[in-house]
Amino acid sequence: MRWMLILVLCLLPAFATPGGEPQLRAIWIDGFNEGIKTPEQIDTLLARVRQAGLNAVVVQVRKSADAYYQSHYEPRASDIAEGFDPLAYLIQKAKGENPPIQVHTWLNTCAVGRNPHPRAMHRRFPEYLALSDMGEDFDGEATKIDPGHPGA
Known part of the structure; x- marks a missing residue:
């Protein structure tokens, strides 16, 4: 009988359901290097994020008073094409992932x-x-x- 109790106690964790809060598994993408400057870079980034099992990106969208998004207050970053809004494209593509990838922004203020x-x-x-x-x-x-x- 004693060995039966030990066996049940040892096997109990195998039947436990996973619990707890969802985890944030993110990567930080700086604005000084490749990552969000073209649609191709963003597509590659999201593919790698998915492949790594991550569920969020934290992207630098303001380095030095320049914007990697549509802004009425600051000039656009000089290393992105005219008319391209990296943040809008990233959000659109990340929402389309299954499951969606969270997008968080980081700014140098x-x-x-x-x-x-x-x-x-x-x-x-x-x-x-x-x-x-x-x-x-x-x-x-x-x-x-x-x-x-x-x-x-």
Whole structure:
């Protein structure tokens, strides 16, 4: 009888139903490299996401005051074709997957770069920039707005 109890206890997990909350299994896609800049890149990305068993992507849609989506406030990223909206295409294709792939966005909020576009933030609001006393970028890498500035 004792061995029967041990056998039942050992086999019990085999009959247990899976439970718990669904898992988020995501990959982060930065805007500096290939990934969402063309329809072909997005199609390849989603195929690889599905193949890896992932259910979400986190994509960088604003690197340095440039938009990888349709924006009335910031210029489009210079490395995407005119008329192409990477975020809209990605969302449309990801929704069409079975099951759908979640799309989350990530933005660099303070980096504004030195985009030559007339609508670029550093051109419209130079007083928002976080610069050294010498008028240079603090880290020597990217121009940023000062989040402590009341207007920024």
